[in-house]
Amino acid sequence: MILRRDEVGQRSETVRRANLSAIVRELHDRGPLSRSELVARTGLTRSAIRGLIGEFVAADLVSEERPTPLGAPGRPSPLVHLNAEGAVVIALEIAVDCLAVALVGLGGRVMALERVDRPRTHVSVDETVADLVELVARIRATRPPDDPLIGIGVAVAAVVRRSDGLVSMAPNLGWRDVPLGERLAEALGSDVPISVANEADLGALAEHRRGVAIGADDVLFLSGEVGVGGGVIVDGRPLSGVAGYAGEVGHMPVNPTGIACACGSTGCWETEVGVGALLRRAGHPPDGGRAEVDAILHEAITGSPAALGALDSVGRWLGFGLAGLVNVFNPSLVVLGGFFTRIHPFVARTLGEELERRALPAPRRLVQVVPATLGVDAPLLGAAELAFEPLLADPALWLGPRDGLAELASA
Amino acid sequence: MILRRDEVGQRSETVRRANLSAIVRELHDRGPLSRSELVARTGLTRSAIRGLIGEFVAADLVSEERPTPLGAPGRPSPLVHLNAEGAVVIALEIAVDCLAVALVGLGGRVMALERVDRPRTHVSVDETVADLVELVARIRATRPPDDPLIGIGVAVAAVVRRSDGLVSMAPNLGWRDVPLGERLAEALGSDVPISVANEADLGALAEHRRGVAIGADDVLFLSGEVGVGGGVIVDGRPLSGVAGYAGEVGHMPVNPTGIACACGSTGCWETEVGVGALLRRAGHPPDGGRAEVDAILHEAITGSPAALGALDSVGRWLGFGLAGLVNVFNPSLVVLGGFFTRIHPFVARTLGEELERRALPAPRRLVQVVPATLGVDAPLLGAAELAFEPLLADPALWLGPRDGLAELASA
Numbered sequence: 001m002i003l004r005r006d007e008v009g010q011r012s013e014t015v016r017r018a019n020l021s022a023i024v025r026e027l028h029d030r031g032p033l034s035r036s037e038l039v040a041r042t043g044l045t046r047s048a049i050r051g052l053i054g055e056f057v058a059a060d061l062v063s064e065e066r067p068t069p070l071g072a073p074g075r076p077s078p079l080v081h082l083n084a085e086g087a088v089v090i091a092l093e094i095a096v097d098c099l100a101v102a103l104v105g106l107g108g109r110v111m112a113l114e115r116v117d118r119p120r121t122h123v124s125v126d127e128t129v130a131d132l133v134e135l136v137a138r139i140r141a142t143r144p145p146d147d148p149l150i151g152i153g154v155a156v157a158a159v160v161r162r163s164d165g166l167v168s169m170a171p172n173l174g175w176r177d178v179p180l181g182e183r184l185a186e187a188l189g190s191d192v193p194i195s196v197a198n199e200a201d202l203g204a205l206a207e208h209r210r211g212v213a214i215g216a217d218d219v220l221f222l223s224g225e226v227g228v229g230g231g232v233i234v235d236g237r238p239l240s241g242v243a244g245y246a247g248e249v250g251h252m253p254v255n256p257t258g259i260a261c262a263c264g265s266t267g268c269w270e271t272e273v274g275v276g277a278l279l280r281r282a283g284h285p286p287d288g289g290r291a292e293v294d295a296i297l298h299e300a301i302t303g304s305p306a307a308l309g310a311l312d313s314v315g316r317w318l319g320f321g322l323a324g325l326v327n328v329f330n331p332s333l334v335v336l337g338g339f340f341t342r343i344h345p346f347v348a349r350t351l352g353e354e355l356e357r358r359a360l361p362a363p364r365r366l367v368q369v370v371p372a373t374l375g376v377d378a379p380l381l382g383a384a385e386l387a388f389e390p391l392l393a394d395p396a397l398w399l400g401p402r403d404g405l406a407e408l409a410s411a
Numbered sequence: 412m413i414l415r416r417d418e419v420g421q422r423s424e425t426v427r428r429a430n431l432s433a434i435v436r437e438l439h440d441r442g443p444l445s446r447s448e449l450v451a452r453t454g455l456t457r458s459a460i461r462g463l464i465g466e467f468v469a470a471d472l473v474s475e476e477r478p479t480p481l482g483a484p485g486r487p488s489p490l491v492h493l494n495a496e497g498a499v500v501i502a503l504e505i506a507v508d509c510l511a512v513a514l515v516g517l518g519g520r521v522m523a524l525e526r527v528d529r530p531r532t533h534v535s536v537d538e539t540v541a542d543l544v545e546l547v548a549r550i551r552a553t554r555p556p557d558d559p560l561i562g563i564g565v566a567v568a569a570v571v572r573r574s575d576g577l578v579s580m581a582p583n584l585g586w587r588d589v590p591l592g593e594r595l596a597e598a599l600g601s602d603v604p605i606s607v608a609n610e611a612d613l614g615a616l617a618e619h620r621r622g623v624a625i626g627a628d629d630v631l632f633l634s635g636e637v638g639v640g641g642g643v644i645v646d647g648r649p650l651s652g653v654a655g656y657a658g659e660v661g662h663m664p665v666n667p668t669g670i671a672c673a674c675g676s677t678g679c680w681e682t683e684v685g686v687g688a689l690l691r692r693a694g695h696p697p698d699g700g701r702a703e704v705d706a707i708l709h710e711a712i713t714g715s716p717a718a719l720g721a722l723d724s725v726g727r728w729l730g731f732g733l734a735g736l737v738n739v740f741n742p743s744l745v746v747l748g749g750f751f752t753r754i755h756p757f758v759a760r761t762l763g764e765e766l767e768r769r770a771l772p773a774p775r776r777l778v779q780v781v782p783a784t785l786g787v788d789a790p791l792l793g794a795a796e797l798a799f800e801p802l803l804a805d806p807a808l809w810l811g812p813r814d815g816l817a818e819l820a821s822a
Contacts (some may be wrong), residue, residue: 320667324735
């Protein structure tokens, strides 16, 4: 509310940019809206909406359609929608046992998506970057070459510094201090911005924007794979901590007599609930991937005591750690992502019992534990959202200048 | 930046109120400032500052002093300061083994403070309320009867609902669903607003505003007494969760084979690091209070292996739990409050070793663990801040109307 004196001259341009951002966010998050709905949602006047939409249409980011009147009186409000082809991003995901790539258009339309398993021995930075370059080339070949690419987002199973996307540590990949964005920019020969973030943080973003957590302001997203990560939404905003490292729930110590963790400590939560813990307890090779998990679920369905016991144990440890997080965060929603989505029906009972026993009654009554609706792709779709963020925050940069003076004043 | 159409008419009044709030917050948080410093800090013009300060002076909330010129050329900028007597609050604290009350003036000046130990058997709601009424009467008697009392803030060792201050659960007091604010209002016969909050949340607020955590945006404040609580500052704002129950770090399960906790679960962090855990391990009566803790510290100084061993053990468990919280929150500062402040020198080494072993290197490098500087009074001083909040947020309500039309427009 306080305008500094030197800002007054820039005010109208600042307002224009903020209003353009409000409109494109509404359309990106909610899909097509009538002009009347945009008026209601943004609080802008009808004539302001008309003018701003005109700017988007001129830049080919938005189209308007006048719906066929159905005999009702009055002029129907035109339906405004984003052109998915008007701005496209590449989303990448680096997990321990798989890689994924997607091309996503404005408004969140997934145009192409590919996920490939990879052996656990194939996780050096060089090999990973080379594999990703190949995947990107393959997926781009499915699309016209003139797709307007505006950014690349990368989800990685790692502790990532927010300021520059440095991969500080990825215990299960064995990486430390890798400038992943730079490496990828070089290898891809691309000059669009590359943003890197932790996969659980991006899973939380995607579920909050397009999944089961829409409208929830206090959310804990759990990403379970070989490693276990957390993405936390606090009061509607992502929890990042002082440098972006927050949410490493997989490395909460939970078992004082527990086994060694890839991070160097012992008894971390992920040693009790990660993929490896399930495989180990069910008597499967602990380095097995997706197929081994499927085998255990199949055995559980056929009543195998070893498989059922392993799932019960993972469920109990899930509840043990979640009880602490529910007491600490008082969330309305816990979203189980990654392989937790798949095992959810098998662990829900023991998880619930442990939560009942160990979470304080007040926060426990307010929390729901649900599987992720975007499934295993949540972090990948979150990476796409990350890559769209600059356009959503300041779409004016993608539009023609309104007039030279205004641009000058805001420079 | 988007002004709804129906807000435009109210804009100048809204701006005035926001600017009044900005000024009173600066003076309340930082102490006396010159007009020039207020111009620099708020971005308002010199003439706007002059007008707004005039309103505060007319309401007796602010005074201005022209410093004696020291032979320097130019007119010195008048020093603006809040009148502590212009608005006064009562702060109350309800801990398991003591009660405290303070009278605090605008700007945070503590005018009177009293803390009394009480036996652990004397903690029913009725007795507590009666004891507080007596304490309030005693402390008010030390002041002129016409102190302008504007609010009462209460810090309580309990899980508190934010919306109405309901004490949902206080395991170590044995309370459940107590409408504490209502009970106190009735017993005190007071009609000023009474706000109730968790003592660790208020300790965090006080240390963030006036203690060791000034300027830090990501802070974990640990309150250790019989129970253990946490107050978390995330990105400069208090973490509350969906209903205000967040921060109950004392009830994180940390020991799968641990002992029973007052909350009904087992192996909660407070069973390993609370006052009771230290007394138990040192072979003292586990229900002892402050004096027993002092006795253990004295024994430790004289080299008693039992006392040193008990402190080492509490330090290790402190580090065990803190490692998880550092990984989850990536704070820049962990503030040890309550009895942790007093035992800090005795547990710092083992706590640090455990943190080194169990926290991820990236967040660990960025965090400092320090004792609270406001000591045992942090929650009480935070309760005063809570009671001042309505005035700080909208001081216009305590000032005369500027003109009838503006008041009408903002009604």
